[in-house]
Amino acid sequence: MDTAPDTAVPRQTSPPPIPVDAPAPVSDRRPAASQPPHKTKIDVRSLNFFYGSFQALHDINIEIPEKRITALIGPSGCGKSTFLRTLNRINEMVRHARAEGSVALDGENVADLDVTNLRRRVGMVFQRPNPFPKSIFDNVAYGIRVNGLKGDGSLHDKVEHSLRRAALWDEVKDKLHQSAYSLSGGQQQRLCIARALAIDPEVLLLDEPCSALDPIATAKIEDLMFSLKKECTQVIVTHNMQQAARVAEFTGFFLMGRLIEFDRTAAIFKRPSRKETEDYITGRFG
Amino acid sequence: MNRLRYRKFVNGVMLGLTGVFTMITASVLFLILGYLVYNGSKSIDWNFFTKLPVPVGETGGGMANAIAGSATMVGLAALIGLPIGFFGGIYLAEFGGKSVTFAIRYTADLLNGVPSIVIGIFAWTVVVVPMHRFSALAGGFALSLMLIPIALRTTEQFLLNVPRPLREAALALGAPKWKVIANVVVPAASKGIMTGMILGIARIAGETAPLLFTALGNQFWARGLDEPTASLPVVIFTHAVAPYEEWQRQAWAAGLVLLGLVLATNIGARWILSRGIAVQKG
Numbered sequence: 001m002d003t004a005p006d007t008a009v010p011r012q013t014s015p016p017p018i019p020v021d022a023p024a025p026v027s028d029r030r031p032a033a034s035q036p037p038h039k040t041k042i043d044v045r046s047l048n049f050f051y052g053s054f055q056a057l058h059d060i061n062i063e064i065p066e067k068r069i070t071a072l073i074g075p076s077g078c079g080k081s082t083f084l085r086t087l088n089r090i091n092e093m094v095r096h097a098r099a100e101g102s103v104a105l106d107g108e109n110v111a112d113l114d115v116t117n118l119r120r121r122v123g124m125v126f127q128r129p130n131p132f133p134k135s136i137f138d139n140v141a142y143g144i145r146v147n148g149l150k151g152d153g154s155l156h157d158k159v160e161h162s163l164r165r166a167a168l169w170d171e172v173k174d175k176l177h178q179s180a181y182s183l184s185g186g187q188q189q190r191l192c193i194a195r196a197l198a199i200d201p202e203v204l205l206l207d208e209p210c211s212a213l214d215p216i217a218t219a220k221i222e223d224l225m226f227s228l229k230k231e232c233t234q235v236i237v238t239h240n241m242q243q244a245a246r247v248a249e250f251t252g253f254f255l256m257g258r259l260i261e262f263d264r265t266a267a268i269f270k271r272p273s274r275k276e277t278e279d280y281i282t283g284r285f286g
Numbered sequence: 287m288n289r290l291r292y293r294k295f296v297n298g299v300m301l302g303l304t305g306v307f308t309m310i311t312a313s314v315l316f317l318i319l320g321y322l323v324y325n326g327s328k329s330i331d332w333n334f335f336t337k338l339p340v341p342v343g344e345t346g347g348g349m350a351n352a353i354a355g356s357a358t359m360v361g362l363a364a365l366i367g368l369p370i371g372f373f374g375g376i377y378l379a380e381f382g383g384k385s386v387t388f389a390i391r392y393t394a395d396l397l398n399g400v401p402s403i404v405i406g407i408f409a410w411t412v413v414v415v416p417m418h419r420f421s422a423l424a425g426g427f428a429l430s431l432m433l434i435p436i437a438l439r440t441t442e443q444f445l446l447n448v449p450r451p452l453r454e455a456a457l458a459l460g461a462p463k464w465k466v467i468a469n470v471v472v473p474a475a476s477k478g479i480m481t482g483m484i485l486g487i488a489r490i491a492g493e494t495a496p497l498l499f500t501a502l503g504n505q506f507w508a509r510g511l512d513e514p515t516a517s518l519p520v521v522i523f524t525h526a527v528a529p530y531e532e533w534q535r536q537a538w539a540a541g542l543v544l545l546g547l548v549l550a551t552n553i554g555a556r557w558i559l560s561r562g563i564a565v566q567k568g
Binding site for chain 1: 449451452453454455456457458459460461462465469470473474
């Protein structure tokens with residue numbers, strides 16, 4: 001406990017919402033150039049998570065800012081994916097899994113929300129591309145159909161719009177009714193992003209979305225994340241620290257089920273305040 | 287060098303052994319098939335498919351009623367057995383708790399192993415006795431009892447094989463569980479399920495014992511589902527042991543027809559398996 005007092009760290013280092021004209025607090029090590037203020041989208045307090053008797057997460061406290069990209073880094077098995085999967089409650093399908101503490105989306109505890117409604121607002125992209133064994137079109141249309149979100153405009157327009165947002169439209173517009181499996185791995189992953197975007201999620205969770213992809217496909221996904229920044233709060237779990245440094249404005253470092261440090265990405269990589277973070281990012285372990 | 291020669295020798299011996307036993311297996315199969323085709327094809331003609339059996343002593347005639355009877359009862363069995371097995375399999379794979387699942391799965395495996403004649407007795411007791419008559423209904427019911435465990439286990443197995451990320455993808459889009467099952471999991475497993483069910487149907491189509499004292503048999507057309515009904519396996523059974531050459535000839539023909547039907551369903555099942563979109567394994 002001495003080395004990692006689990007109550008001490010994150011809340012102070014996480015940048016609190018700042019009124020426009022207030023002076024930046026000392027703890028906020030943002031660069032002097034003024035950044036626009038941001039609002040907290042997901043507020044996690046004292047989150048513990050268990051698989052049976054195994055505690056995977058210990059007292060996580062974090063405020064994920066709205067319409068920013070937040071990266072979660074850490075060695076394998078540190079709980080970052082588990083954490084991500086508690087945000088849309090997809091971990092609930094694991095037997096004997098149990099969460100304590102609170103995860104609030106726009107101030108509402110996700111445990112109190114209807115789970116399908118929650119997942120409609122919080123989309124997810126998985127580690128390996130997992131398109132449905134359906135056509136490209138039906139993959140993207142799935143979420144719209146299931147949620148009965150057809151609303152205004154035709155289904156085709158919505159599918160096209162989503163594929164355009166995922167920068168995949170030009171590659172697939174002539175073969176929308178072919179199997180999604182005819183696409184390459186990188187295209188499949190962008191298809192999965194398009195599928196998630198089709199229902200206009202407020203938050204997009206990305207669980208190591210590039211780990212199965214080559215560098216070119218990875219670059220495309222990262223470009224895509226940048227272009228979505230204005231519309232969507234994104235949380236990405238990544239093994240790749242360069243990726244975190246490239247895409248994220250905020251970075252959290254997980255170690256053994258604890259959030260060791262959460263700060264602006266530049267601060268994490270240049271002046272980490274914790275020894276463990278420094279050891280990890282300089283490659284001393286992990 | 288000596289060592290190498292020894293290894294090569296052992297390798298040769300093992301290869302030879304496995305080869306010989308493969309040939310024994312294959313030759314038995316081909317012997318049976320060949321004998322059946324040889325004898326069956328001599329006896330089969332168009333009349334076999336269109337005419338009713340003729341009395342002993344006359345030549346000609348066919349087994350149209352047995353073909354139709356088999357089709358009726360297998361159809362009945364499919365109507366009863368497939369939905370029960372299918373939905374039961376969904377329950378086992380998707381909803382069942384550990385102990386319930388284990389109990390049902392174990393029971394299904396036991397049921398699968400029950401001698402078919404016992405199934406026949408059971409069907410006789412619960413259908414034939416209360417109705418006071420042999421019938422296609424009773425035959426179809428007996429066959430369905432054999433089909434249920436096959437359909438149940440096939441459905442369960444193929445559903446469990448659907449990769450978890452696929453379910454998670456659908457759940458993460460806000461789909462409720464039943465929609466995930468109906469729109470993603472079952473379609474992803476559908477080819478396997480269909481194949482298994484077709485093979486199950488092919489298997490029960492050849493069953494004799496459950497029909498012996500449920501459908502009994504009939505020299506004529508059955509005029510309803512509640513009448514004794516002829517079927518190919520039972521006709522083979524009764525005709526093959528009869529002392530009349532003409533009947534034995536017909537039994538061979540019936541055997542060939544049954545084999546042809548089973549072969550056709552097998553090919554059909556493989557064809558289904560080979561087309562459409564397969565689930566991509568992570």
